[in-house]
Amino acid sequence: MRDGPPPPRDALDPADWAEAARIARDTVDAAVRHLAEVRDRPVWRAMTDDQRRRFEAPPPAGPTPLADVIGEVFEGVMPFPMGNVHPRFWAWFMGSSSFTGALADFLAGIQGSNLGGGNHAAVLVDQQVVGWCRDMVGMPAAAAGTLTGGGTAANLVGLTVARNAKAGIDVREEGVAALPRPLRFYGSDQIHSCHRKAVEALGLGNRALRRIATDAGYRIDIRALRAAIAEDRAQGLQPACLIANAGSVNTGAIDDLVALADLAAAENLWLHVDGCIGALVAIAPENRHRVAGLARADSLALDPHKWLHAPFDVGCALVRDGARLRQSFGISPEYLQPAPRGIASGPWLHEFGPETTRSFRALKVWMMLKEHGIARFGRLIDRNIDQARHLATLVGAHPRLDLAAPQVINIVCFRYDPGGLDAAALKALNVEIMLRLQDSGLAVLSDTSLGGAHALRVAICNHRTRHEDLDLLVDEVVRIGDDLAGR
Amino acid sequence: MRDGPPPPRDALDPADWAEAARIARDTVDAAVRHLAEVRDRPVWRAMTDDQRRRFEAPPPAGPTPLADVIGEVFEGVMPFPMGNVHPRFWAWFMGSSSFTGALADFLAGIQGSNLGGGNHAAVLVDQQVVGWCRDMVGMPAAAAGTLTGGGTAANLVGLTVARNAKAGIDVREEGVAALPRPLRFYGSDQIHSCHRKAVEALGLGNRALRRIATDAGYRIDIRALRAAIAEDRAQGLQPACLIANAGSVNTGAIDDLVALADLAAAENLWLHVDGCIGALVAIAPENRHRVAGLARADSLALDPHKWLHAPFDVGCALVRDGARLRQSFGISPEYLQPAPRGIASGPWLHEFGPETTRSFRALKVWMMLKEHGIARFGRLIDRNIDQARHLATLVGAHPRLDLAAPQVINIVCFRYDPGGLDAAALKALNVEIMLRLQDSGLAVLSDTSLGGAHALRVAICNHRTRHEDLDLLVDEVVRIGDDLAGR
Numbered sequence: 001m002r003d004g005p006p007p008p009r010d011a012l013d014p015a016d017w018a019e020a021a022r023i024a025r026d027t028v029d030a031a032v033r034h035l036a037e038v039r040d041r042p043v044w045r046a047m048t049d050d051q052r053r054r055f056e057a058p059p060p061a062g063p064t065p066l067a068d069v070i071g072e073v074f075e076g077v078m079p080f081p082m083g084n085v086h087p088r089f090w091a092w093f094m095g096s097s098s099f100t101g102a103l104a105d106f107l108a109g110i111q112g113s114n115l116g117g118g119n120h121a122a123v124l125v126d127q128q129v130v131g132w133c134r135d136m137v138g139m140p141a142a143a144a145g146t147l148t149g150g151g152t153a154a155n156l157v158g159l160t161v162a163r164n165a166k167a168g169i170d171v172r173e174e175g176v177a178a179l180p181r182p183l184r185f186y187g188s189d190q191i192h193s194c195h196r197k198a199v200e201a202l203g204l205g206n207r208a209l210r211r212i213a214t215d216a217g218y219r220i221d222i223r224a225l226r227a228a229i230a231e232d233r234a235q236g237l238q239p240a241c242l243i244a245n246a247g248s249v250n251t252g253a254i255d256d257l258v259a260l261a262d263l264a265a266a267e268n269l270w271l272h273v274d275g276c277i278g279a280l281v282a283i284a285p286e287n288r289h290r291v292a293g294l295a296r297a298d299s300l301a302l303d304p305h306k307w308l309h310a311p312f313d314v315g316c317a318l319v320r321d322g323a324r325l326r327q328s329f330g331i332s333p334e335y336l337q338p339a340p341r342g343i344a345s346g347p348w349l350h351e352f353g354p355e356t357t358r359s360f361r362a363l364k365v366w367m368m369l370k371e372h373g374i375a376r377f378g379r380l381i382d383r384n385i386d387q388a389r390h391l392a393t394l395v396g397a398h399p400r401l402d403l404a405a406p407q408v409i410n411i412v413c414f415r416y417d418p419g420g421l422d423a424a425a426l427k428a429l430n431v432e433i434m435l436r437l438q439d440s441g442l443a444v445l446s447d448t449s450l451g452g453a454h455a456l457r458v459a460i461c462n463h464r465t466r467h468e469d470l471d472l473l474v475d476e477v478v479r480i481g482d483d484l485a486g487r
Numbered sequence: 488m489r490d491g492p493p494p495p496r497d498a499l500d501p502a503d504w505a506e507a508a509r510i511a512r513d514t515v516d517a518a519v520r521h522l523a524e525v526r527d528r529p530v531w532r533a534m535t536d537d538q539r540r541r542f543e544a545p546p547p548a549g550p551t552p553l554a555d556v557i558g559e560v561f562e563g564v565m566p567f568p569m570g571n572v573h574p575r576f577w578a579w580f581m582g583s584s585s586f587t588g589a590l591a592d593f594l595a596g597i598q599g600s601n602l603g604g605g606n607h608a609a610v611l612v613d614q615q616v617v618g619w620c621r622d623m624v625g626m627p628a629a630a631a632g633t634l635t636g637g638g639t640a641a642n643l644v645g646l647t648v649a650r651n652a653k654a655g656i657d658v659r660e661e662g663v664a665a666l667p668r669p670l671r672f673y674g675s676d677q678i679h680s681c682h683r684k685a686v687e688a689l690g691l692g693n694r695a696l697r698r699i700a701t702d703a704g705y706r707i708d709i710r711a712l713r714a715a716i717a718e719d720r721a722q723g724l725q726p727a728c729l730i731a732n733a734g735s736v737n738t739g740a741i742d743d744l745v746a747l748a749d750l751a752a753a754e755n756l757w758l759h760v761d762g763c764i765g766a767l768v769a770i771a772p773e774n775r776h777r778v779a780g781l782a783r784a785d786s787l788a789l790d791p792h793k794w795l796h797a798p799f800d801v802g803c804a805l806v807r808d809g810a811r812l813r814q815s816f817g818i819s820p821e822y823l824q825p826a827p828r829g830i831a832s833g834p835w836l837h838e839f840g841p842e843t844t845r846s847f848r849a850l851k852v853w854m855m856l857k858e859h860g861i862a863r864f865g866r867l868i869d870r871n872i873d874q875a876r877h878l879a880t881l882v883g884a885h886p887r888l889d890l891a892a893p894q895v896i897n898i899v900c901f902r903y904d905p906g907g908l909d910a911a912a913l914k915a916l917n918v919e920i921m922l923r924l925q926d927s928g929l930a931v932l933s934d935t936s937l938g939g940a941h942a943l944r945v946a947i948c949n950h951r952t953r954h955e956d957l958d959l960l961v962d963e964v965v966r967i968g969d970d971l972a973g974r
Binding site for chain 2: 013014020024036044046047051052056058060061066073076077080081085091094098099103106108109112113116120124125131163176178192200206329333340341343344355357358364367372379444446
């Protein structure tokens with residue numbers, strides 16, 4: 001049973017703690033340099049084939065000294081980031097991480113606690129952070145919530161509870177095939193693709209999610225929504241849930257949340273607010289009026305890894321009637337019984353969400369909110385929106401730049417247009433502008449399609465961006481565009 | 488628009504990087520002390536009401552210096568862990584984290600990259616780690632996979648693909664209500680509760696998951712399974728998927744994977760293997776024969792945050808026919824179009840799983856596998872199984888201890904039985920033994936129910952455990968039991 005040499009004791013702990021500490025302190029210094037100098041590096045750069053090939057090796061059979069492994073990370077991984085910590089990264093919609101958040105993830109790993117639940121400090125931190133999220137958006141104390149891996153999971157939680165609450169049968173037991181009338185969910189044609197993922201996952205099918213047209217501001221057309229609900233009722237379907245955009249992914253449009261809450265109440269529908277982009281505008285003094293009505297949601301998704309800049313990943317789902325959340329996810333198997341005292345006497349957090357084991361992602365949000373305070377995050381959100389307004393103004397003032405959608409919060413869609421090009425040529429020109437910006441490492445932005453027309457898209461969710469970065473962007477877009485257009 | 492004092496520049500970055508580095512280095516030193524001295528501290532201890540109350544405060548409006556925030560963590564959070572990093576924590580089934588893994592999470596946060604996809608180094612690391620997981624369990628190169636938050640999500644991925652692959656209709660579009668015949672999934676009465684969560688989430692309903700009786704070794708009864716499939720076919724239901732246990736949560740039982748693979752092939756069923764507990768036994772030289780047949784799974788879930796001791800969270804889902812994974816999760820919205828070059832020319836990893844944004848959880852697995860090599864992890868798994876055998880032997884040799892289930896891998900179920908007690912009294916006695924062990928801080932184990940009878944449960948998934956820790960456990964259980972039983 002114990003033939004051969006005994007395996008090493010405590011084999012995954014360092015053989016020499018002092019040496020491990022020295023390596024980790026060096027790592028900290030390198031990390032500080034990495035972040036302190038981020039502005040001086042390219043936002044993004046392509047990897048060579050040789051640089052890519054190091055990630056093709058089979059699993060390593062034998063050991064490598066820790067210092068060498070970290071050396072590999074600093075040589076092969078750190079120089080080729082996605083780029084979202086850089087002040088001129090404005091693609092898609094991402095937070096910019098933070099030094100404190102990274103340190104929190106280190107401490108969470110050192111403590112190693114499992115947020116599946118139980119009676120220990122991490123559970124209390126998790127519950128406090130969920131409470132802080134609830135307070136930030138103004139939901140009542142009776143709301144419950146859970147931290148998720150991101151907005152997609154947070155939206156799935158909300159839509160799961162909506163499905164179960166509106167089914168009228170025990171849908172957890174019987175499945176959706178037993179529903180007397182098929183459920184219908186409604187959102188605008190601007191909702192995030194994760195809602196499609198959600199209704200597909202939930203067995204409702206993509207066709208259960210009806211996309212409603214939007215107005216000139218890319219907000220859901222309430223009149224069209226009312227008509228769709230009436231039509232579906234007439235056809236024997238069961239309207240169940242409205243999905244409101246508090247910040248659409250394409251343009252940052254915010255649906256009329258007050259009107260949607262009124263409609264949901266009148267029609268006995270669940271109101272789910274996708275606030276992954278915009279819910280935290282609620283803490284920004286100059287702009288919070290834009291999300292009035294947010295707190296009336298039955299469920300709400302928000303993303304601390306966006307505008308709170310917690311390192312990936314951390315989303316949050318909130319449900320106004322907290323009991324409904326547990327009704328959707330609670331299961332008590334025989335090996336997870338509560339105990340009168342001891343470790344198992346705390347709450348089982350896995351009963352409040354789709355995961356069982358969960359990481360201590362609460363700690364980074366907790367430490368960052370403590371370090372900076374809500375007020376500073378609110379000012380930074382206002383600053384990003386001010387920067388978007390600044391960019392929209394620059395675009396509006398330039399003869400060869402066109403704003404492609406109204407700027408509401410921190411997203412600006414625009415295009416370079418020298419005139420005289422058809423849609424395909426205009427798209428090709430703007431895609432090339434986008435790629436040359438990336439190639440040069442100067443800036444990263446993304447693109448999208450609005451009403452069938454291509455547009456460049458700048459989402460300013462970045463605590464390191466300065467107004468002059470946007471001045472530089474406009475200058476470069478025009479310079480590259482003029483160059484490509486032969487002007 | 489810009490009234491009042493301008494907001495601080497770069498407000499979330501430290502005002503003084505040298506000061507931040509000093510704080511982080513001190514944090515490293517404290518973390519090293521925390522881990523190096525883990526054996527000398529209680530496994531778990533209760534918090535006082537005062538200690539709990541600090542987590543009831545509302546969101547902080549203003550800032551707190553970083554050093555003070557970290558001070559709060561070391562005063563209020565670190566001393567009250569779940570305990571799973573301690574060598575005498577054997578409750579449920581958890582990894583014990585690692586210093587290198589924690590450092591990896593720090594570096595992941597510093598780089599801040601989003602694993603939703605794109606052309607950058609983190610994506611290559613992620614794909615390499617998925618490939619390493621595939622290689623470790625022996626699945627073919629055509630398999631695809633995704634890193635998830637844990638086993639629950641990894642199992643959900645597998646069952647989602649199973650549902651979609653076996654539906655016979657476009658279930659993503661039409662929903663499960665459109666299925667001509669209701670799908671049936673099969674697992675033993677020992678499968679993890681996450682499978683119930685999964686079939687509920689997927690809209691199939693808990694009743695779609697048929698629990699099959701187990702034999703004396705808590706393995707699925709293949710004869711009963713065959714009968715259930717035939718019965719369901721006769722009733723117009725559609726048998727779709729077998730869920731095999733490669734390490735059950737209660738006892739570590741491993742279903743006959745070869746027989747299940749043969750049956751799945753003969754009956755045209757999907758074979759999903761839940762290997763969250765036992766799949767990595769495949770890399771343990773002395774025990775890998777126990778999971779023969781694993782690589783024949785159509786889908787498989789495993790958990791690097793268990794026996795690879797990566798800090799929470801990281802699970803992995805693998806699908807033999809890689810194209811099916813993308814067919815289940817691929818969506819390409821207009822704002823996420825691939826580009827011919829640049830950041831968007833890499834793969835969109837969100838098309839291979841349920842998440843959109845994802846953390847760089849691959850880095851900790853990558854660094855730990857590089858540092859230690861597969862062979863060392865395999866030896867540590869063998870050592871845990873050897874320790875369980877040692878414990879089972881001690882239990883078997885003691886007149887007042889009874890083994891409650893066969894010990895196969897690293898889980899031992901047993902009870903203290905002084906004789907003459909009814910079932911309720913015996914359970915109360917053993918629960919009290921468990922709680923006194925926790926109260927004293929000496930050891931943490933959990934309990935469960937087996938064939939209706941209560942049992943203490945020791946799951947040795949801990950790289951810090953030594954054989955003498957188990958000797959101590961047996962001595963203490965008997966001492967406490969004798970004390971309570973008045974012997």
